Amino acid sequence: MSSHDSLKTLSTLEVNGKTYHYYSLPKAAEKLASVDDVTKLPASMKVLLENLLRNEDGDTVKEDDIEAIAQWMRERKSDREIQYRPARVLMQDFTGVPAIVDLAAMRDAIGKAGQDPEQINPLSAVDLVIDHSVMVDEFASPEAFKENVRKEMERNFERYQFLRWGQKAFENFRVVPPGTGICHQVNLEYLAKVAWTKEEGDRTYVLPDTLVGTDSHTTMINGLGVLGWGVGGIEAEAAMLGQPISMLIPEVVGFRFTGKLPEGVTATDLVLTVTQILRKQGVVGKFVEFYGPGLDNLPLADRATIANMAPEYGATCGFFPVDQETLRYLELSGRDQETIDLVEAYSKAQGLWRETDKEPVFSQSLELDLGTVTASLAGPKRPQDLVKMPELGANFDLMLEQSGQAEETDKKVQVEGEDYTLSHGDVVIAAITSCTNTSNPSVLMAAGLVAKKAVEKGLKRKPWVKSSLAPGSKVVTDYYARAGFTKYLDELGFNLVGYGCTTCIGNSGPLPDEVSKAIKDGDLIVSSVLSGNRNFEGRVHPEVQANWLASPPLVVAYALAGTTRIDLSSEPLGEDKDGNPVYLKDIWPSSQEIADAVSFVDGEMFRREYAEVFKGDEEWRNIPVGEGKTYNWSDDSTYVKNPPYFTEIDQPLEPISDIEGARVLAVFADSITTDHISPAGSIKPDSPAGKYLQENGVKIKDFNSYGSRRGNHEVMMRGTFANIRIKNQMLDGVEGGYTLHVPSGEQMSIYDAAMKYQEDDTPLVVLAGKEYGTGSSRDWAAKGTILLGVKAVIAESYERIHRSNLIGMGVLPLQFKENEGVQAHDLTGHEKISVKGIDENLKPGQMLKVIAEKDDGSTVEFEVKCRIDTNNELQYYRNGGILHYVLREMIDK
Incomplete structure (x- = not known):
């Protein structure tokens, strides 16, 4: 711990006869400039303050940094850069595989430089949960789960073999095998401790549980009072290797809740409302902290649902302080009493415990009366676009009008071999999926109750709907079975398809051939309804243009209705056995019915399901594992390849310099997501990545997804800017990953153009609008960009992680x-x-000059701001990247 004893605040805490050492915030408050103020800091800021106190060493963390948090109270903002060290790192496999590939490549590089490869090792605890690789191939059948898992193991054998090697080769690295759950739910239900402990010498230290994760929805854990957020895989690797995370002391936006949710309104409706309010407010790069008397009426699962959606409202995190509800959830989820007692004692000793009558001060505040929330969905393309449920049909018709298809609203396309037609707005995917909602027993039990009531009235899912249930942990299916809801969900086609992240990551699997053909033949705009958090263009399924986020019970309801061109508040879902109309209100459960169902959930379910969480099934345990400190790369692998980032790491460092005569690879409008830049979903056979795989003997049926092939740079650089819905404004009206190779005047794939430019040693830039890089923390969106030869991106604004x-x-x-x-x-x-201006004197935030030379030789000059925001980031840029910096530091020692 700190060599300076951090303002002499080291203290002890006795809990159940055991002594814990900790760095006391109340003692620090006495020594800092403004005693009264520090106690009124938002809880999330107190966690940052404790981190600085504990790590103060006079070098990376100075007393001035600690004073800066006290001074934050005066202006409620700060431009001070601090070095933050989270306790642990969480990864899912799409982002985790490339991170471990990078660590393996770093071992090779440091070995080449004549040093011990085992220097490259995680220094903090790392958990990787394999949750992004299950695809919904089979559905609406009792065999769906078994068959999907079989296909997952078959498709991903090489990746899993690599992870098994990593599990053995690296210290402080644990892998949760496939078929266990979604990383954020496993984190919430099992991995998180709230109060973290560390043994050093003969002392046990207690500190706030903090983490960064390689998935933007890492923020879900803030619902439990654990500070965590998503970073790129690149930053996560640096954190694993002992590098602090460089960040500016954030503004903290307070969001005050009053009242309680009305009858019939779900946590999903609340989170979609909060997302719209905060996205409108503008909270990118800021912390959001929830407070106020309304929290007394908000269960932990609802808090986690709201915290999960922080990337959708744009905040770094959405934090809920520790309180009595936190302890109740820890007990419910099977944590031991020792942990619960320590969390309570430590939180109270540190002033981290929420008291309703004491409200912190914030940079700015918003307020919401929970009683005003109504049933809602969000879509068709962005999670912040709230639509009240009764207005969904009219909203869809407006979308049809805007897409120039207003005159075709009544178009019907006969589905081959079936006795039904397909129309605009029909629901072809209804998915109970995603970490956001499947961790929340109240909305899941509500879905079970809707299914039960629907079946009892004789309602059926419409035959064109692909329905699925993909919970975030096995606990969900345990409590469904205990409550007696499984058979009703099965009867409506919501059979278990896997435990993992499916539809909202793009793992929807194929639509039935006849439905797919009807969509294409009729050029239909069809819908998905999912209980997810992401609905960006082209993400859920390439053939489904309108995607609506909704609560799990509404997902079931729209599967029954079969269309989104409906007002469920006034139009019937279908008919009962006697031909009478059945309305949503007839099958919607009361709050009391939901509460009674939730009472089936108990701690024993959690303890049982997590008892052997790292063991995996027999197939996982039988995967052969290679020996050795370095990985034995296979030339034949199309999943895992040694990336080319570190080939010159043993060469002298080239100084940074101006970008001269770069060509523009693409021009993009606003809201280009990391999904647009580096898609996670299906690989088209005629795309550069598809052609590469076929050239390497991979059959089209075995392509898998971009997400699953992130361990292979050859696939991923070909997939960069290859989303089927991306629009490069250099080409008029063309969708997909194409550009104009300016010297030749030819239209070609972005990858092919980039390779032509590389042959001529021509540097590249990308031009873009606002919110460039919105969405998931996707390191390949940056890795692919550099491998294509792009030296700079010039945009109107950026999302934080990208x-x-x-x-x-x-x-x-x-x-x-x-x-x-x-x-x-x-x-x-x-x-x-x-x-111009990129040289050894470059500073964070500096203005630089851009000279754009037109075809006719005339020039346009303008200034841009260098968005290197901190000195640490400047060091990384000078070294060619963060991992290069870490390697050079090790080699130079």
């Missing part, structure tokens, strides 16, 4: 001045771009 990821791979993020952009400077993408 901006830092670009720097982490040596790409320079530049930002247009306010109210400036591509159009303001009349840029077409045909220009040659030079960026």
Whole structure:
């Protein structure tokens, strides 16, 4: 721990006869500039303060950094950079495999430099949960789960073999095998401790449980009072290797809840409302902390649901302080009494315990009366676009009108071999899925009750609906079985398809051939309804253009209705056995019915399911594992390849310099997501990645997904900017990953153009609008960008994680001045771009000059802001990236 004893605040705490050492915030408050103020800090800021106190060493953390948090109270914001060290790292397999590939490549590189490869080892606890690889191939059948798991093991054998090697080769690295659950739910229900302990010498230290994760929905754990957020895989690897996370002291937006949710309104309705309010407010790069008397009426699972959606409202995290409800949940989820007692004693000793009558001060505050929330969905393309349930049909019709299909609203397409037709707005996917909602017993039990009541009235799922149930942990199916709901869900086609992240990551699997053909033949805009958190274009399924986020009981309801062009508050879902209309209100459960069902959930279920969480089934345990400190890369593998990032790590470092005569690879509008930049879903046979796989002997049926192939840079760089819905404004009206190779005037794939430019040693830039890099923390969106030869991105604004990821791979993020952009400077993408001022004197936030040379030789000059925000980030950029920096530090020692 700290060599400076952090302002002499080291204290002890006795709990159940055991002594714990900790760095006391109340003692620090006495020594800091403003005693009264520090006690009123938001709880999330107190966690940051404790982190600085504990790690104060006079070098990476100075007393001035600690004082800066006290000074934050005066202005409620700060431009001070601090070095933050989370206790642990959480990964899912899509982002985890490339992270472990990078660590394996670093072992090779450091070995090549003549040093011990075992220097490369996680220094903090790392858990990787395999949860993103199950696909919904089979559905609506008792065999669906077994068959999907079999296919998952078959498709991902190489990846799993690699992870089994990593589990053996690296210290402090645990793997939760496939078929166990979603990482965020496993974290909430099992991994998180709230109060973390560390043994050092003969002392046991207690500290706040903190983490970073390689998935943006890591924020879910903030519902439990654990500070955590998503970072790129690149930053996570650095954190694993002992590097602090460089960050600015954030603004903290307070969100005050009053009242309680009305009858019939779910936690999902609440989270979609909160998402819309906060996205409108603008909280990118800020902490959000929830407070107020309404929290007394908000169960832990509802808090986790709201915290999960922080990436959708744009915040770094959505934090709920520890209180009595936290302890209740720890007990419910089977944590031992020793842990629960320590959490209570430590939180109270540190002033981290929430008291309803004491409210912190915030940078700014918002308020919501829970009683005003109504049944809602969000879509069709963004999670922040709230639609009240009664208005969904009208909203869809407006979308049809805007897409130029208003005159075709009544179009019906006969489905081959079936006795039904398909129309615009029909629901072809209804999925109870995603970490957001499947961790919440109240909304899941509500879905079970809707299913039971529907079956009892004789309602059936419409035959064109692909329905699925993919819970976040096995506990869900335990309590469904105990409550007696499984048979009703099965009868409506909501059979278990897997434990993992499915529809909202794009693992929906194929639609039935006849449904797929009808959509294509009729050029239909059809819908999915999912209990997920992501519905960006092209993400859920390439053939489904309208995607609606909804609560699990509404997912069941829309599967019964079969269309989103309906007002469920006034139009019937179908008919009962006697031909009478059945309305949603007839099958919607009361709050009391839901509460009675939730009472079936108990701690024993959690203890039983998590007793052997790292063991895996027989198939997992039988995977052969290679020996050795370094990985034995296979030339034949199309899943795991040694990436080319570190080939020159033993060479002298080249100084940074201006970008001269770069070509524009693509011009993008606003809200380009990391999904657009690096898709996770299906690989098209005629795409550069598809052609590469076929050239390497992979059959089209075995392509799997981009997400599953993130351990292979050859696939991923070909997939960069290859989303089928991305629109490059250099081409008029063309969708997909294409561009204009300016010197030749040819239209070609972005990958092929980038390779042509590389042959000529021509650097590249990307031009973009607002919110560039929105969405999941996807390190390949940055890795692919650098491998294509892009030296800089010039955008109007960035989402937090992607901006830092670009720097982490040596790409320079530049930002247009306010109210400036591509159009303001009349840029077409045909220009040659030079960026001046990149030299040894470069500073964070510096203004740089861009010179754009037009075809006719005329030039446009304008200034952009260098979005390297901290000195640490500047060091990473100078070294060509964060991992390069870590390696060079080790080699130079």
